[in-house]
Amino acid sequence: MKLNLNIQPLSSWMKVSSEPLIISGPCSAETEEQLLATAHLVKNTGKVSVLRAGIWKPRTRPGEFEGIGSIGLQWLKRAKEETGLPTAVEVATAKHVEEALAAGVDILWIGARSTVNPFTVQEIADALQGADVPVMVKNPINPDLALWIGALERINRAGITKLAAIHRGFSSFEKSAYRNEPMWDLAIHLKTLAPELPILNDPSHICGTRDLIPYISQQALDLDMQGLMIESHIDPSVAWTDAKQQVTPAALTEIVNNLTIRKADSSNPEFTDKLQGLRDSIDRIDDQILQKLGERMALVEKIGEYKRDNDVTILQVNRWEEILEKRTALASALKLEKDFTEKVLELIHGESIRKQTEIMNAKTELN
Numbered sequence: 272m273k274l275n276l277n278i279q280p281l282s283s284w285m286k287v288s289s290e291p292l293i294i295s296g297p298c299s300a301e302t303e304e305q306l307l308a309t310a311h312l313v314k315n316t317g318k319v320s321v322l323r324a325g326i327w328k329p330r331t332r333p334g335e336f337e338g339i340g341s342i343g344l345q346w347l348k349r350a351k352e353e354t355g356l357p358t359a360v361e362v363a364t365a366k367h368v369e370e371a372l373a374a375g376v377d378i379l380w381i382g383a384r385s386t387v388n389p390f391t392v393q394e395i396a397d398a399l400q401g402a403d404v405p406v407m408v409k410n411p412i413n414p415d416l417a418l419w420i421g422a423l424e425r426i427n428r429a430g431i432t433k434l435a436a437i438h439r440g441f442s443s444f445e446k447s448a449y450r451n452e453p454m455w456d457l458a459i460h461l462k463t464l465a466p467e468l469p470i471l472n473d474p475s476h477i478c479g480t481r482d483l484i485p486y487i488s489q490q491a492l493d494l495d496m497q498g499l500m501i502e503s504h505i506d507p508s509v510a511w512t513d514a515k516q517q518v519t520p521a522a523l524t525e526i527v528n529n530l531t532i533r534k535a536d537s538s539n540p541e542f543t544d545k546l547q548g549l550r551d552s553i554d555r556i557d558d559q560i561l562q563k564l565g566e567r568m569a570l571v572e573k574i575g576e577y578k579r580d581n582d583v584t585i586l587q588v589n590r591w592e593e594i595l596e597k598r599t600a601l602a603s604a605l606k607l608e609k610d611f612t613e614k615v616l617e618l619i620h621g622e623s624i625r626k627q628t629e630i631m632n633a634k635t636e637l638n
């Protein structure tokens with residue numbers, strides 16, 4: 272299945288001053304001085320194409336700093352006039368959209384806490400009708416690809432064709448080094464469904480702490496993401512929100528300088544030839560794997576019929592354990608990851624059980 276989004280390529284609406292595309296600025300606009308000072312430093316890095324700042328902040332508990340509000344729009348306007356950087360803010364209600372558009376904000380983004388709620392997204396989409404503004408949609412808090420896609424579709428159906436997704440990681444109960452688990456598979460899946468949709472990465476929210484930002488940023492670029500949104504602050508130690516994950520503009524420069532930019536393809540004929548040769552070998556091996564899986568499944572069916580005729584259970588725990596043990600030992604000798612091998616075997620065993628259940632049920636129907 273492919274998504275049917277009507278979108279314009281990123282290059283037609285985003286002027287990237289230096290590769291890769293970096294959107295940066297404070298988590299929150301706190302004071303006019305703080306925003307302007309950060310904007311100038313960020314501009315002077317020469318690495319940043321868009322200035323970001325949160326002015327309406329959804330906070331988990333009441334009583335925390337909830338953003339400076341509409342006054343921040345005037346500060347952003349001034350920052351843009353002084354630095355020439357286009358601006359981006361998060362919007363979460365129709366009123367935010369109206370105010371941001373009236374103040375000439377260049378890019379709007381929808382935050383993870385809004386993307387989870389189709390009512391909120393629809394309200395934002397309705398307010399966007401007729402506007403020609405780029406919109407970026409962060410993934411929902413929970414790892415639900417359909418919600419992310421639904422939000423992108425709602426915004427697109429409102430006529431927004433300058434559209435991008437932002438991967439900011441997902442909330443998880445499991446203890447992790449990250450504030451939000453990257454769960455790269457979901458972003459890769461979205462890219463597969465909509466190859467034309469630009470996906471940016473937000474390492475600040477994935478990491479929650481600045482030390483991990485370089486690693487996640489590199490991984491995002493290596494997964495062919497089109498840019499990075501990295502929070503920066505003149506003095507992160509006194510930031511009013513997300514102090515641990517913001518970086519100074521100087522640190523931002525270092526992070527970006529250390530990134531290796533890899534292209535999606537190479538025009539070097541030697542590379543292309545060698546890659547083709549290796550891919551041909553992979554094609555042959557994939558064919559063999561599938562052929563062998565087909566042969567294995569035929570045996571599983573035979574066993575299924577045999578079990579049915581002798582009233583023997585499908586699940587054979589001892590045999591399954593024996594398989595797991597022997598194959599993971601072989602796999603480790605072949606330098607395959609244990610985790611990976613177990614996952615493959617579990618998939619195969621699950622399919623055997625499904626197939627044999629079908630065979631057993633066929634017997635019930637006949638009787």
Ligand SMILES: O=C(O)C(=O)C[C@]1(C(=O)O)C=C[C@@H](O)C=C1
Pocket residue numbers: 571574575585586587588590591594619620623624
């Ligand atoms: O050995 C069997 O009894 C089978 O049916 C085969 C098989 C397998 O896929 O290898 C399937 C189900 C059992 O739980 C154990 C093993």
